[in-house]
Amino acid sequence: MSTLLLETLKKAELDQYYSSFSANGITQLEILAQLSLQEYSSLGITSVADRKKLFHLVQSLRQETPSLDNGLVSPLLKTSNLIHPYKHRSPPNSDITRRGSSTQISSQPPPITPTRTRSRTLTSFDAKPDFLYDRERLHFPLADKEEEAETEEEEEEERCEIRKEANPLLDSYGVPIKSRFQQKPSLTTANSSQPSDLNQKIRVCVRKRPLNKKELERGEKDIAPTCGIRSINIQEPKMKVDLTKYIEQHSFTFDDVFDSDEKNDKIYQRTAQPLVKYVFDGGKATCFAYGQTGSGKTYTMLDPQYGLYVLAARDVFHWIHQPEYEHLSAWIGFYEIYQGQLYDLLNERKKLFAREDGKQNVVIVGLKEFVIKNVQDLMQVFEYGSQARSTGSTGANSDSSRSHAVLQILLRPTKNRKKIVGKLSFIDLAGSERGADRGDADVKTRMEGAEINKSLLALKECIRALDQDKRHTPFRQSKLTQVLKDSFVGNSRTCMIATISPNQSNSEHTLNTLRYADRVKELKGERDTRKTTASSPPAPAACFEGFQEVEPEEDLLVSDEFDQDDLLLHHFPSDSDLHILDQELPHEHMKRQPVDLLSSSPASFLPPPVPSTVEDCFLFDPNTIQSILRFHRAQIREVTEYSKAETKLLANFSLGLSSRREEKSSLRDELKTSSEFIEYLDNLDEVLEMKTAAIEALRDRIRQVLGEEEL
Numbered sequence: 001m002s003t004l005l006l007e008t009l010k011k012a013e014l015d016q017y018y019s020s021f022s023a024n025g026i027t028q029l030e031i032l033a034q035l036s037l038q039e040y041s042s043l044g045i046t047s048v049a050d051r052k053k054l055f056h057l058v059q060s061l062r063q064e065t066p067s068l069d070n071g072l073v074s075p076l077l078k079t080s081n082l083i084h085p086y087k088h089r090s091p092p093n094s095d096i097t098r099r100g101s102s103t104q105i106s107s108q109p110p111p112i113t114p115t116r117t118r119s120r121t122l123t124s125f126d127a128k129p130d131f132l133y134d135r136e137r138l139h140f141p142l143a144d145k146e147e148e149a150e151t152e153e154e155e156e157e158e159r160c161e162i163r164k165e166a167n168p169l170l171d172s173y174g175v176p177i178k179s180r181f182q183q184k185p186s187l188t189t190a191n192s193s194q195p196s197d198l199n200q201k202i203r204v205c206v207r208k209r210p211l212n213k214k215e216l217e218r219g220e221k222d223i224a225p226t227c228g229i230r231s232i233n234i235q236e237p238k239m240k241v242d243l244t245k246y247i248e249q250h251s252f253t254f255d256d257v258f259d260s261d262e263k264n265d266k267i268y269q270r271t272a273q274p275l276v277k278y279v280f281d282g283g284k285a286t287c288f289a290y291g292q293t294g295s296g297k298t299y300t301m302l303d304p305q306y307g308l309y310v311l312a313a314r315d316v317f318h319w320i321h322q323p324e325y326e327h328l329s330a331w332i333g334f335y336e337i338y339q340g341q342l343y344d345l346l347n348e349r350k351k352l353f354a355r356e357d358g359k360q361n362v363v364i365v366g367l368k369e370f371v372i373k374n375v376q377d378l379m380q381v382f383e384y385g386s387q388a389r390s391t392g393s394t395g396a397n398s399d400s401s402r403s404h405a406v407l408q409i410l411l412r413p414t415k416n417r418k419k420i421v422g423k424l425s426f427i428d429l430a431g432s433e434r435g436a437d438r439g440d441a442d443v444k445t446r447m448e449g450a451e452i453n454k455s456l457l458a459l460k461e462c463i464r465a466l467d468q469d470k471r472h473t474p475f476r477q478s479k480l481t482q483v484l485k486d487s488f489v490g491n492s493r494t495c496m497i498a499t500i501s502p503n504q505s506n507s508e509h510t511l512n513t514l515r516y517a518d519r520v521k522e523l524k525g526e527r528d529t530r531k532t533t534a535s536s537p538p539a540p541a542a543c544f545e546g547f548q549e550v551e552p553e554e555d556l557l558v559s560d561e562f563d564q565d566d567l568l569l570h571h572f573p574s575d576s577d578l579h580i581l582d583q584e585l586p587h588e589h590m591k592r593q594p595v596d597l598l599s600s601s602p603a604s605f606l607p608p609p610v611p612s613t614v615e616d617c618f619l620f621d622p623n624t625i626q627s628i629l630r631f632h633r634a635q636i637r638e639v640t641e642y643s644k645a646e647t648k649l650l651a652n653f654s655l656g657l658s659s660r661r662e663e664k665s666s667l668r669d670e671l672k673t674s675s676e677f678i679e680y681l682d683n684l685d686e687v688l689e690m691k692t693a694a695i696e697a698l699r700d701r702i703r704q705v706l707g708e709e710e711l
Ligand SMILES: Nc1ncnc2c1ncn2[C@@H]1O[C@H](COP(=O)(O)OP(=O)(O)OP(=O)(O)O)[C@@H](O)[C@H]1O
Pocket: 118, 208, 209, 210, 212, 260, 291, 292, 293, 294, 295, 296, 297, 298, 299, 300, 401, 430, 431, 499
């Protein structure tokens, strides 16, 4: 049937979108016939000519559908395919089924019982699984397990269906989606529907972990109530200068927000699962978790049993046994990025180098890759690599969470191992941290922290560039982004899962994480709509006895974090001030050259000359103007946040300094002052780096609009 689809698309001169259609579950003409105009863009069809062609094609298909005679599938047949996706599988003894049994591998205990990656007791470094000695290993799960596995597989399918019922599909706005997508064939281990919002180029989701035992014992409250399926509020306890306590509520909206009781399989369905299929259709995809230490990154990504990489591996092996993908093999590579250097976790931490081949593929020179035939293989290799990562803590790095680990699954043609058909990367990022968290850390720890922050900043900027379809992606800014370069260009998809701890004492961290995530994807056209769509109930102030709730805007200038002197330095406009931007649209002035405020002569600030003829005027698309205004507003907010952070640093340092001056100064005091001064400068430098990056991003955008790319 997909051949028919391909032929039809070819005739309509739309075959270049075939992989995008497939990735979106549009594998049959009948499904194509149900496509609405609004969905064209999410399939990557933006050119007017192609949209017209597709429109005509869809219209003509609609006239024909449904009809078995003309090769289209009836809805009835589709439904049965959906419920029993394995129905037409080869008999149990065939080679395909033999390998296919590995998709149920989770029902059998893995040979090495994996423990939590970062807390495991190390076994000997030499305890290399036999598997790793032979790249072409051909031992598969025993045949006598197959029938059992198959039965379990069917049970799993049934469960999946039930799950689907339990979780009605929702579109980007949280409205249940009916009919069309529910009819699409999909992967086995998950919800069998793929609404289009799962196939965006970039998705940003948030996962909140439950309060842990210690936090509950301390009587900590959950300050991060979710609101619907896409929004979350953070109720930040604060204190005014007059010591009145109050709560500042921050609301965020993302592609998905997962509450603390959501399980990994649900999260998988809405994050990594669409990427798996995308990779089989020739794309490159990256899935990563970002968040504070202890917020659940490893639990989400690399849990030995239910981590997203295991769930993804099951689907990889499901797909690889389908006739259309039988020619492919799956390979695994696992390496670590520590202090801007790559180390092979499957080859005794050998140093590696990243290069780019002529086809813009990033090649990690020297990386050992292994063919994997089933989930068990993958788990063994992963387990082995994780040990190497932890072992490294006694050598290169002091703590594994201070490095980024990249697990990549590559699809290559079995007969041409040099070629990469698809690439799926799972990244366990180093924990984000604030300068203050480093305490009295030594130089090495500070350097590590600076490197981590630099790479996380670069990652954010790259994903933003991806989201905005920018021509320039700043991947050179860090080793992390350099090695992920081919995941940022061409056919690429990215999913970020921001993990947060919901307790009060982590509120600042949580806000930082959510701001980072928000910045990654704040400029989507839907952003404003989503904000008004998702109503945020007021914070339950009762949770915080003695606290009084105020609107965030009111608080912008009044906080315990600033002393009076500092406040004078920072009169930032509130959001309402920014409406001025909506009223004034000086697009006739936008053609002028960008002005470098630092180096320009006063003459540069003169108003641009009024165009003498109509031809001199440059007409801008209203969407472009609106998008620039949104961008500018967002950038002002971000810069404001950084300025607030600067103010706080200054206030803290000067407060400490003046308190010591009042007393008699001792050598100890002077030493303390010096060490605090270094910390203040370090942190300031970091904040300024981020502030500069935010300003640069806006300038990039300006140049882009003024047609002055490439940067
Ligand atoms: N969604 C969750 N449900 C239940 N427990 C969770 C969840 N998320 C995290 N935890 C638990 O919280 C603890 C910390 O999680 P985890 O190790 O995944 O954090 P992390 O962000 O990877 O930290 P680090 O950056 O230090 O590696 C673990 O004990 C984990 O089992």
